[in-house]
Amino acid sequence: EPEVTQTPSHQVTQMGQEVILRCVPISNHLYFYWYRQILGQKVEFLVSFYNNEISEKSEIFDDQFSVERPDGSNVTLKIRSTKLEDSAMYFCASSEQVSNQPQHFGDGTRLSIL
Amino acid sequence: DQQVKQNSPSLSVQEGRISILNCDYTNSMFDYFLWYKKYPAEGPTFLISISSIKDKNEDGRFTVFLNKSAKHLSLHIVPSQPGDSAVYFCAASSNAGNMLTFGGGTRLMVKP
Numbered sequence: 001e002p003e004v005t006q007t008p009s010h011q012v013t014q015m016g017q018e019v020i021l022r023c024v025p026i027s028n029h030l031y032f033y034w035y036r037q038i039l040g041q042k043v044e045f046l047v048s049f050y051n052n053e054i055s056e057k058s059e060i061f062d063d064q065f066s067v068e069r070p071d072g073s074n075v076t077l078k079i080r081s082t083k084l085e086d087s088a089m090y091f092c093a094s095s096e097q098v099s100n101q102p103q104h105f106g107d108g109t110r111l112s113i114l
Numbered sequence: 115d116q117q118v119k120q121n122s123p124s125l126s127v128q129e130g131r132i133s134i135l136n137c138d139y140t141n142s143m144f145d146y147f148l149w150y151k152k153y154p155a156e157g158p159t160f161l162i163s164i165s166s167i168k169d170k171n172e173d174g175r176f177t178v179f180l181n182k183s184a185k186h187l188s189l190h191i192v193p194s195q196p197g198d199s200a201v202y203f204c205a206a207s208s209n210a211g212n213m214l215t216f217g218g219g220t221r222l223m224v225k226p
Contacts (some may be wrong), residue, residue: 045213056213089159098212100146100165105157
C-alpha cells in the first residue's frame with residue numbers, strides 16, 4: 001500500500017539553528033499538509049499546500065516557518081530559527097482531493113531542540 | 115481549543131466484545147469526520163470516515179455513527195481484537211477549509 005515517508009525520523013538541533021524536515025507524499029496525491037504534536041498535547045494543524053502555494057495556515061505557522069516543494073516528489077517544512085518550544089513530532093500528510101478525502105500521514109519526525 | 119473532544123482518555127475491553135469510542139464536537143461547520151488509529155512511534159493511520167450527509171458508515175469490523183443534532187460521533191469495533199490496542203483519534207474538517215481538527219485521543223486496550 002502506498003505510504004507517506006518522512007525523513008529524518010529524529011532530528012536534534014541547537015536552539016536558533018535552521019532545520020528542514022522532508023516528506024515524500026503518496027505519488028498521485030496533490031494536497032499536502034503539515035501537523036505537529038507537542039508531547040502530551042493534541043495533534044495541531046500547521047499548513048496545507050497545493051499547487052506550490054499555501055492554501056491554509058494556522059496561527060502556529062508564523063514567519064519562521066516555510067513550506068516548499070523543491071522537486072516533483074519532496075515536500076519540505078523549514079523552521080528558520082528554532083526555539084525550545086518547537087520541540088515536537090512533526091507529521092506530514094497528503095490527500096488526493098481537498099475535501100471529503102482522508103489525509104494519509106507519515107510516521108513523523110521527532111524534533112528535539114536543545 | 116476544544117472544538118473536538120474525546121472525553122475518555124482510556125478504554126479497556128475484552129477480546130471479542132464491542133469497543134465504543136466517543137467523540138463530541140462544537141463547530142457546526144464541520145461536515146467531514148474521520149477516525150485514525152495510532153501506534154507508538156508511528157503516524158496516525160486512517161481507519162474510516164463519514165460525511166455529514168450520512169449517519170452511518172461501515173467498513174468491516176469498524177462502524178462510525180454520526181449524530182449531527184447532538185454533535186456526536188462514535189466508532190464501534192466489533193469484535194475487538196488485541197491488535198486493535200492503540201490510541202484512537204477522531205478528527206473533523208469543514209468544506210470551507212482542509213485542515214483537520216483533532217480530538218485528544220482515547221487509548222484502547224483489548225485484553226485477550
